[in-house]
Amino acid sequence: MAPVSLKKLVKRYGALEVVHGIDLEVKDREFIALVGPSGCGKSTTLRMIAGLEDVSGGTIEIGDNVVNDLPPRARNISMVFQSYALYPHMTVGENMGFSLKIAGRPVEEIKEKVADAAAILDLTHLLERRPSQLSGGQRQRVAMGRAIVRRPDVFLFDEPLSNLDAKLRTQVRTEIKKLHARMQATMIYVTHDQVEAMTLSDRIVIMRDGHIEQVGTPEEVFNRPLTKFVAGFIGSPPMNMDDVTVADGKLVFASGATLPIPPKFRQSLTPGQKLTFGLRPDDFFPTGHGLNSGDAEAVAELELPVSITEPLGNETLVFVGFNGRDWVSRMLNPRPLPSGQSIKMSFDLSQAHLFDLTTGKSLVA
Amino acid sequence: MKLSRLSAPVLLLFPAFLVLAAVVVVPLALSFYSSFTPFRLTKPESLYVFIGLRNYITVISSWDFWVAFGRTVLFLTIALNAEMLLGLGLALLVSKAVRGQRLLRTLMMFPMMFSPVLVGFQFKFLFNDNIGLINNALQSLGLTDQAIPWLINGNLALFSITVAEVWSSTSVFAILILAGLLAMPRDPIEAAHVDGCTPLQTFRYVTWPYLMPFAFIAMTIRSLDVARAYDIVKIMTDGGPAKRTELLWTLVGRTAYGDARMGMANAMAYFAIVLSILFTVYFFRKLAAARQQIGAEW
Structure with missing residues (x-):
């Protein structure tokens, strides 16, 4: 449970600047979506928050701490990847309990927490399977299970539904929304799909070419777009x-x-x-x-x-x-x-x- | 007339069978048969004397043979493990290289381009106690004022041979493990970082399980070389001094061509082949298990 604050955040790859000093305050327990066309810097921003990319300028704060130079493991975050990123050599249960095992928690506690998470996500009957024996939707649920067993301060989602077919996408979307209501945690969600952003989030951040175009509730960005780009991006069919x-x-x-x-x-x-x-x-x-x-x-x-x-x-x-x-x-x-x-x-x-x-x-x- | 009555597939495959029989089956059968005879090159008629398992019994009860056998297993265990560790280290380093990775990969393969005989000569020179580079370097650096008898002291000689063998074959491991590193997805590693792993834990729990099948492929390939640990030894020490570096195949070669005891040599050779097959089967099993574990789809 922690707010996240980005201040003048910059990302450069050599001479190429891809994120141009963005400012964003994510409130505690807020569900915020970063949305924009591919190459707009939304995933890069998320990866900087996760600690998977170095920060070239500005600061990232989680709670009251500047985390710029902390490795991912010290940030108390969880991340759900587009490709699920499950460990193929571990069972579903081992995947979900891995972070607790690394943290050196007692076996009983790990079992209990994994069982809880599995019950929430309807994975109990799959705990002994390996990821290769699961369908795409099940794998994504395991990835979410792995994220929730740790009870992190911040959940990060990197296009988690992109690899699922349309029907499953709607289904898992609902599960993510329920999860947010249940976990009461800060969630930052990256997507290129404005429908996902609209349906899930408390506030939407629309990004373009490494800048933030507009931050607002779904109702605000739909009814009062600040720029022509936002007006064209939000809404289906487009304006x-x-x-x-x-x-x-x-x-x-x-x-x-x-x-x-x-x-x-x-x-x-x-x-x-x-x-x-x-x-x-x-x-x-x-x-x-x-x-x-x-x-x-x-x-x-x-x-x-x-x-x-x-x-x-x-x-x-x-x-x-x-x-x-x-x-x-x-x-x-x-x-x-x-x-x-x-x-x-x-x-x-x-x-x-x-x-x-x-x-x-x-x-x- | 008779040929035309054979069906077309049989007719078409016949030449291939004939060639294979001539170059593989017949020599194999002959050598297997001769291992049951006291056949000596100097007494051709001894090929027709059948002595049953006497050669095998002699081999099994020969101390020299078991010493060579044990030394071969020891030599390969040390060499394979050293190659494995060095190859893994090399592959990890090269995979981290941001620039010039292709050049490094090519350089890494250089030792594989040399014939083992050349490698033997090269290391024989390097380890020479009078004019060798290694003693020269050690003395110039002031680390010793003695000429270390690398190829003359029994233990040092086996060590020197191991160094040569490791030098020439580490790249097999490095290349295969590097292929595994390049093929492995980035996401699980990042997931492990987020899950709280230190770099060492990431390697232990995520990277290594991915690489294991590749390491076992390399092990399987190299275990076939159990049957080939001959050329470098032959060149560097020829099993000496006083049989201190005698491996199975130098012993077989000496028995066959030095002592001209073909029957006995063949019996030893079949023993060595069994050893080689056991190694291969072992690593193949390991490979299958490791593949199963990471759910590989190949």
Whole structure:
């Protein structure tokens, strides 16, 4: 049980700097997800916290101690690896009890703790097996079991679900969430999958090119993205975005199409300003098939051609031709829509996002 | 006429069988038979005298033979263990090299490129008590003012031979263990660090179990050399002084070609082959067990 604090943390490989002085405060017992595209420095950051990579600059504190120069074994952390990293020559039970054995704990205590962890993770009947005799999902549970028997201050997860198939992923995700509720420990979770980050964490850290773009609760990063990058990264399907120029009371798209300026931005925009306009699929829907945001005045309607549809049962993703591209729309209470047909689309502009074209910063912030 | 009635597979395999029979089966059978005769090269007709197990009984009750036998086992045990430890050390060092690893790997294989006969001559010169480099170096460094009789003192001679053997074969272990090190996944090692292992414990509990199959492959290969511990000894001391470095195969060679007692030599040789097979089977078992342990998929 300990907070983790990163201060001006830098990682360099020779002349190449991959993490550029990031600051992050992880509260005690918080579940925090580091998310971003591959190469953004999230795994490197996690490995520095674990002590598997040297720190090139700045400090890492776990609890009240600066741990920069401590080896991993002295940091009281556990880590779950993407590849499970089980010891193939040991049984499941030996794998889980290994850290306690190394710490020189009595055999009885090890047995008891392993049995407890195995019961939590439903591994009791597998304790005598070797990792090679287990399925991927079971192996990942063993890896988690190995992490929890030690009762560490901080749990680190490095893309633990990436090697599992889609169905198992959902299942193990739920187990991780339960585990967090049960263990009451600080957890730092690295993933490139924004859905995992959204579903699991208390707060999400979105990283890009070795910088932190935004830190916030899932609700914050979804509804109030600070940058165009965050807006595009969080949410599935991703936000529709296109460049616009501000004209008299209107936003003009490259194709000449126009939308009225969203009410909340009316005071702040000047004609000629170049921006990026963003609207989530949930706020762009065939008229009558979306959520009612309550601000009827802010809804603009246009007649647009359907290009394709992806029915998902409870909803249908409709791709609609707008501004020379397909914009994706989430249609609730779906009805069949033939391709090529023009339909009336609603733009709920109360939910629209505008970003500065050059800096990518959100205007509302 | 008759040949054409044989089926095609038999016909096609026939030449291969014939060649194999001529170069392997017949000599093997002949040597095995001759071990039951008092065959001497100087008395060809003695090949047709059957004496049953008398050669084997003589061999078993011969003190010289058992001394050579014991010395061979001792020599190989020491040499294999030393090679194993040195090879492991070398492999670990080379695997840590950040730069020039490929060059080091190539250099490491150099001893394997030399014929054992050349290695024998080279070390015979190095260990020469009058003009050898080793005595010269020891004296120049002031460590001794005497000429140490490396190849003349019985114990020192066996030691010198062991050094030569270790020098020439350590690279077999080093290369195979290095292959194991390079093939092993990084993650379990990192997991061990996180689990609280010191570097030494990581090696003991994680790295070594991974490397064991590779070490046993090397052991198995080298154990076949039990039947070949001949050339270096032959060159460096020829079993001397006063049979102090006599190994099984120098004894067999001397009995066969020096004393011309072919029947007796063959009986000894079959004994030595059994020893070699036992070593190989032992290490093969160990290898299978180690592979099973790490759940290897090869």
